[in-house]
Amino acid sequence: MVTKDEAVTAAAKFLKTIAYPDRAGSVVVLPDTGIEFTYGWTVRFDFQEHIDTGDPTQAPFTSVVVVPHDGSAAHFAPTFPPTEDYMALQASGDWPPKKGH
Template sequence: MVTKDEAVRSAQTFLQQVVYPDRADSIVMRPDTAIEFTYGWTVRFDFKEHLETSDPSYAPFTSVVVVPHDGSAADFAPTSMPAAEYMALHASGNWPSRKGQ
């Protein structure tokens, strides 16, 4: 099981090293909004520029990172559904497989 602090660190590493290495100093983690689900944690983040100006053009396209409890790599939740629904589908085993793609 991944703790909340570990999930926040994992999400931050994912964002700073994989997704936004050119904006690593701009990433602001929001550990107060982390939510634990059976499948793992959702952790929100924002960009410093968005927080300082409230200008939506500075906001991240998606602000939810998923950190699975099983140690799998952090990734973004899909934007096509609420994060809680995505997490419930994973926990139930009903998330579509990529087999045959």
């Protein structure tokens, strides 16, 4: 099981080294937004430019990182289904959805 602190650290590493290495200094991980699910943690983040200006064009396209409890790689939550549904589907083994369902 991954602790909240470990999830925040893993999310920050994913964002700064894999997802946005060219914007690593701009990434702001929001540790207080960490939510634990059966499958793992979700942690939100933002870019400093968006925080400073409120300009929506400066916001990340998706702002949720998933850190699975099983130690697999951190990744972005999909934009659909809603994050809570995605986490439940992952926990139940029903992700990815089967074709025709």
